[in-house]
Amino acid sequence: MAAAPLSLVCRNCNAPLRSVKEAQDHNASTGHADFEESVEAVLSLVCEDCGKPCRNQTEQDLHTKRTGHRKFVDKTSEAMAIDTEQQMAAASEEIKDELQEIAGPSKPQAVQEKVAPEVDPSLRQQIEDMGFSANKATRALHFTGTASLEQAIDWIMKHQDDADVDEPLMVDAAKPKMSPEETKKQIEDLRIKNKAKREKEEAEMRKLREQERIRSGKELQAAERENKMNELKRNVEYRKREKEQDAIARAKIKARLEEDRRERRRKLGLPEELTAEEQELETKKEEAKKASKAAPARVDASPSAAASFAQNLRKILVDQKKQHPNDDAKLRACWTTLLRCIGNVAQHPGEEKYRQLKLSSAAFQSKVASVNGSLQFLNLCGFKQNEAADALHMDAASMKQDLLTVAGAELNSALTNPFFGML
Known part of the structure; x- marks a missing residue:
C-alpha cells in the first residue's frame, strides 16, 4: 500500500x-504551475519563545540571528497526511464564491422576466394566411x-x-452569456485581488517581525549593558x-618584623624599645634616605659599572x-x-675615623668577621687591609659616593625584604 502524501513539491524550483x-x-x-505529491513532510521547527514555525535550517538560523531565540522543538513528525482532491475541491468552491461575490447576487427565479419568443415574422404571416x-x-x-x-x-x-395551443407563448428572457475573454478577465481580476490581499498581509507580518526584531535587539543591548556593569x-x-588583603598582609609582615626586632634586642640584652641614641641614628638615616631620594648623589661610575657592582654585592649577601x-x-x-659602617663613611666623607675599621675589635669579630663574605663585601666597597695597623682602611681618593649608596641600598x-634570597 502506497504511503499517504504529506506535502506537495514544485517541480520547477523544488520548493x-x-x-x-x-x-x-x-x-x-x-x-509555477507544475506540482506533485510527496511522502516527505515539510520540516516544522517551532520556536519555544515566540511560536514561529521554521521549515528549514536557513529559516531557523535567520530567526535566531534576528531575535536571539535559540530553542526550537521539531514537530515535523506531527504532520498529517493531505487530501489533495478534497483541498482542490475546497479551493474551487472558494474561487466560485469569490466570483459570485464579484458578479453580484443573482435575481430570484420567481421574479425572472418573461418575454414573447422571437420567430421569423414572414413565416408566421404565411401560416396565418393559411387560416x-x-x-x-x-x-x-x-x-x-x-x-x-x-x-x-x-x-x-x-x-x-x-x-x-391557442394561448400566447411566454418564455424566460435570455441571460447574457459572458465571452471567454470576459470570464478570463474576471478570473485575472480575482487573482490580482487575492495577490494584493496577500501582499498586504505579508507587509503587515514584515512590519510585526521588524518591530519584534527591534524590541529583541533593545532587550539584548540592555542585557549586555547590565552584564558589563x-x-x-x-x-x-x-x-x-x-x-585590603595586601594591606592586611603588609601589616602582618610589619608586625612580624617588629616582633623579630624586639626578640633580637631581648637576646642581646638590650631594651625592646630603641634608646635615644639609636632613635637619633635612625632619624638621621631616614633623613639621609629622604635627601638621597630628593637629590641623588653624584654618579662617578658608569651605569653599567654600578649595576655590575650591585650584582656582586647582592651575590655575597644571598650566599x-x-x-x-x-x-x-x-x-x-x-x-x-x-x-652602619657604610652609612658613616657616606655621611662623613671628610672624617678619617669613619674610614678605618679595627680588625681586632671584639664587636667587629663577632658581628662581621664571623660571617663569611663580609670582608669581601667591604673590600668591594673600597676598604683595603692595612696589616701594619691591623685594620681596614678606605682612602679618600678611592671613596665613591655613588657606590656607597648602592651598597647601602643592597644592605x-x-x-x-622578608623574601630576600628565597628566589
Whole structure:
C-alpha cells in the first residue's frame, strides 16, 4: 500500500509546500504551475519563545540571528497526511464564491422576466394566411426551431388538440452569456485581488517581525549593558578586596618584623624599645634616605659599572643567607653593622675615623668577621687591609659616593625584604 502524501513539491524550483493553498500562493507569486505529491513532510521547527514555525535550517538560523531565540522543538513528525482532491475541491468552491461575490447576487427565479419568443415574422404571416392563429404559428416556429414552413404546419397538426395551443407563448428572457475573454478577465481580476490581499498581509507580518526584531535587539543591548556593569562592579569589588588583603598582609609582615626586632634586642640584652641614641641614628638615616631620594648623589661610575657592582654585592649577601638559613639574628647583626659602617663613611666623607675599621675589635669579630663574605663585601666597597695597623682602611681618593649608596641600598633590601634570597 502506497504511503499517504504529506506535502506537495514544485517541480520547477523544488520548493516544499504543506497544502494546496500554499501551492496556489506559490503559483500566484512565481507563476509555477507544475506540482506533485510527496511522502516527505515539510520540516516544522517551532520556536519555544515566540511560536514561529521554521521549515528549514536557513529559516531557523535567520530567526535566531534576528531575535536571539535559540530553542526550537521539531514537530515535523506531527504532520498529517493531505487530501489533495478534497483541498482542490475546497479551493474551487472558494474561487466560485469569490466570483459570485464579484458578479453580484443573482435575481430570484420567481421574479425572472418573461418575454414573447422571437420567430421569423414572414413565416408566421404565411401560416396565418393559411387560416391558423398567430399563437399557433408562434408556438410552431418556436418549438420546431426551424425555418421550414412544412415542419411548422406538421407541428400544428400534431398539437392542434393541446389545451394551450391557442394561448400566447411566454418564455424566460435570455441571460447574457459572458465571452471567454470576459470570464478570463474576471478570473485575472480575482487573482490580482487575492495577490494584493496577500501582499498586504505579508507587509503587515514584515512590519510585526521588524518591530519584534527591534524590541529583541533593545532587550539584548540592555542585557549586555547590565552584564558589563555587573562585571565592572565585580572587578571593582575584587580590586578592593585585593588591596585590603595586601594591606592586611603588609601589616602582618610589619608586625612580624617588629616582633623579630624586639626578640633580637631581648637576646642581646638590650631594651625592646630603641634608646635615644639609636632613635637619633635612625632619624638621621631616614633623613639621609629622604635627601638621597630628593637629590641623588653624584654618579662617578658608569651605569653599567654600578649595576655590575650591585650584582656582586647582592651575590655575597644571598650566599650569606644560604650559608645561615636558620640564623637570622646573626645575619641581621652582621648586615646592620655593615650598613652602619657604610652609612658613616657616606655621611662623613671628610672624617678619617669613619674610614678605618679595627680588625681586632671584639664587636667587629663577632658581628662581621664571623660571617663569611663580609670582608669581601667591604673590600668591594673600597676598604683595603692595612696589616701594619691591623685594620681596614678606605682612602679618600678611592671613596665613591655613588657606590656607597648602592651598597647601602643592597644592605637595606636584605634587612627589610622578608623574601630576600628565597628566589
